[in-house]
Structure formats: structure tokens, C-alpha cells
Amino acid sequence: MEKQMTVKQTDASIHIYSRWNLIPWKAVEKDVKRLQSRIAKAVSEKKYRKAKSLQWLLTHSYHGKLLAVRRVTTNRGKNTPGVDGVVWRTKRQKMAAVAGLHRRGYAPLPLRRIYIPKKNGRKRPLSIPTMHDRAMQALYKLALDPVAETTADPNSYGFRPHRRCADAIEQCFIMLSRQHSPTWILEGDIKACFDEISHQWILDNILLDKQVLGKWLRAGYIEEKTAYPTRKGTPQGGIISPTIANMVLDGLEQAAKASVPPWRAGQIRPKIHVIRYADDFIVTGESKHLLESKVKPAIESFLQQRGLKLSEAKTRITHINSGFNFLSQNLRKHDGKLLIKPSKDSIRSLQSNINLTIRKRRGVAAEILIGALNPILRGWVNYHRHVVAKRTFAEIHNYLFKQLWKWIRHRHGSKNIRWLIHKYWQSGSKPGVFAAIVKKKGMEQVYELFHPQRVAIVRHTKIRGYANPYDPSWKTYFQNRKIVLARQKLRVV
DSSP states (O other): OGGGOOOOSSGGGGGGOOSGGGOOHHHHHHHHHHHHHHHHHHHHTTOHHHHHHHHHHHHTOHHHHHHHHHHHTTSTTTTOOOTTOOOOOSHHHHHHHHHTOOSTTOOOOOEEEEEEEOTTSOEEEEEEOOHHHHHHHHHHHHHHHHHHHHHSOTTBOTTOTTOOHHHHHHHHHHHHSSTTSOOEEEEEEBTTHHHHOOHHHHHHHSOSOHHHHHHHHTOOEEETTEEEOOOSOOOBTBSSHHHHHHHHHTTHHHHHHHTSOOOOTTSOOOOOEEEEETTEEEEEESOHHHIIIIIHHHHHHHHHTTTOOBOTTTOEEEETTTOEEETTEEEEEETTEEEEEEOHHHHHHHHHHHHHHHHHTTTSOHHHHHHHHHHHHHHHHHHHTTSSOHHHHHHHHHHHHHHHHHHHHHHOTTSOHHHHHHHHHSSSSSTTSOEEEEEETTEEEEEEOOOGGGBOOOOOOOOOTTOOTTSGGGHHHHHHHHHHHHHTSOOBO
């Protein structure tokens, strides 16, 4: 009966859903999506006052609050508390959280600052809001996402719905693989992007409730029981922060292209293309001089207005024949043919992870080791399976075999080679696959290690640049794309 009810978009309707597990989520999502589509349409028509009014409706709607609480209680950080130490686990706590999401009197608490290690040995600051502040951010993100998607650069792929790294890499292939493609690449990296963004620029240009947005930006953080103010940047760890950072960088593509005079017949085409994933981006060009004298200064000016600047250590201009790394892939032309392969750093990182995982589990049963290795292998192979990686998968398989052989020799030092091979490589559904058989209650259960070498390489279908999931005119496209991507799911041959 609840599914047939029409819910008024006010907090007075809170009594209608008395139990968390009885909420009709499909109806809730449909109602929120309808409002988001209206926001996207208003922004595309440049009716910004109407868009603000619709955002107000969404952020004060009961359905929006339900989805916001569901997001923060189901994502990876659901068990990570903020400075107040509160985590929402029970259904009663979730329903109470929905009732507590109010704009009036809202005052966010400072963020809990922790540090996570980076590849270069340094540490990246991560600021964790409280559950209540995360839910408020998730609520307002529902209202901001349609704006961000409508105004976004067509070749921006990071932290956006229905977009992924594979789309950015496929765009690189499209732009660089042809015989007459640009040959010079500006590898751009923005220095401390999240930490340096100008607060004033955000407040002046982001279409969102200024009062709530300003409170988040000035909330400060607590580190080792000491409170610190925040005068710039948007914290890494906030749900809405990636969307804000993306909107700050939108327009980079146009700025790079506008730095070069329009092409005319008889002139050499500048071939300026921008491909961006979050704060990492590349810009292609016909010559090194063009990128150095025109494009790079235009990008620096664009970033300076937002309180940002390029990292001198990571920003460089490279020829395609020398190759460059982008999103853990190496792109390089060999005799005029573009080959995209997993980067050496990515391969070394995986091998180090495999080695560490096996060394930590020297004394455990084989099925436990398999359970620890499979997510690592599957995730890495799934990421790289759209490029020229078949030989790399074979190398990973060989490395894995050597490490597993050391592991079983340590466990079974007195057994001969024939016994070891029969026990671990001939007991599964296919010969040559590392497996373990466990007998429970008279039943045999087989645990098999993921086999990188048997994964099929499948070319990824890139999303269209201007595709907008909040625009109803793109609905059929996204339905068909869902079918296409389902056919390209990970396949083991």
C-alpha cells in the first residue's frame, strides 16, 4: 500500500515511512530523478533562478533526504566516524537521521584529519566529516549533480556518473591513433588541487545554496586534538568535494582551445584536444612550441583565477614516439602505430601487492590466500583489459606462479613436485588453475584463484562527450549503453 501513496515533499510526511526496510526505493529514486531532470533543463536554458528554486525543493524533500542517508550508510566509509564518533548502523538511527536533516540552524562540525600514504612516499591529507555532515553533503549533491553534468566539459571523465578511466583512455586512442593525429602532448598536473581552490571563486560561481556551501568551506578541521581553520580548498573526503572540484576545472578545455587562433584554410591545424580525469589532464598539439607558448600560459591563467597552479615537477611536454603515462597506462607510438599498455609503475605496484599479500599469509590455508588474492587480481585485470595487455597478463601469471610456488614449498617442504602440482594445480575445474578443495559436512567446495592470462581483451565503447544522464532526451542512449557494457563484462576464456 505504501508504494501507491503520493508523498508530499515536506518533513510533515515523515510518518508515512515508519520502517526503513519498507521504503519503496524505486519510487523514491524516480521522484528525485524527476526533480533533477527539471534542474538540468533549467540550467541548459540558462534559467538559473528557476534552477535554484528546484534545488530548494529537492534539498527540502523527504525523498531526497532518504537517498542521502542511504548513500552515507551504504558506501565504503559507512563505518568511519567523524569527530563526534557517531556511526549510523540501525534502522532506527537511519530514520532519525532523515528527520534531522534541516537547513535551518545547520552548523557543520570540524572535519577529522588523517593522512594516507601516496606512491611517492609522501602522505595525502584526508578530512572526514561527521555522518550528519556527510548526509547533508549527499543531499545537496543530489541538487548539484544535474548542474555539474549540464555545464561539464565533454572530455572530463573523473568523478562523474556513467564515466570511467576507460572512457578517457579510449578518447586518447581516438585522438592520437591516426596517421595525422597530433604528435606532442602536454601532461598536466595541478598542484594540491583540492587544498588550494579559492573559496571566493567557489561561492561566486557554483550554483548552490551559498549559506550552506560557505559553512562547509569554513568548517575547519581537527588534527591531534587541535582545531585549524580552512581559508582555501575543498576537503578530500567530503562527498560533494569531487563535484565542486570538477566544476572549478570545467572550462579548461575551452580555455586551451581558445588560446590558439581559429584555423583557416591553408594553415596548419593546431589539433588542440583536452582529455581530463579529475585534476590530471593531457593536451595535444601539433608542435611543442605551440603548447609551450600558447596553450600552457592560457591554462596557467585559467587556473590562477581559481587559486590554482600547475605542478612544475609533474607537468611536461612529450612527443608521442617517446610515450607518456596517463591513468596508469602507457601510451606510445611504435612505427606510427599507437599502443596503449599497462604502465611499468602499475605492474610493479601489483607485483608488490601480490608479494606482500602472500608473505603475510604464509601460515594460512590455501582457500584463505585465494580469497585475499582474487579481489586484487580481478580489479587490476578488469581495469587494464581494454588495452594491449595480453602479454602483460601472461607476465603477471608467471610472477604469480613463482610466488605461489615459494608459498607451497614453505608449507610442504617434504613433499615432491608431483604431489604439489596434483594438489594445487590439478584439483580445480580446469587443469593449470591454482585451486584448493575444502570438505565441509561431507561436501567438497572448490576455491579457484583468478587466472589473469585467461581474461579476454575487449575494446571499450566510449561514452559520448555531451551525454547527460539527467537530460530525458539521452534516456534511450543510456539504456542502450547499459546493454553494450553488459556484453563487455569481464570474460574468462
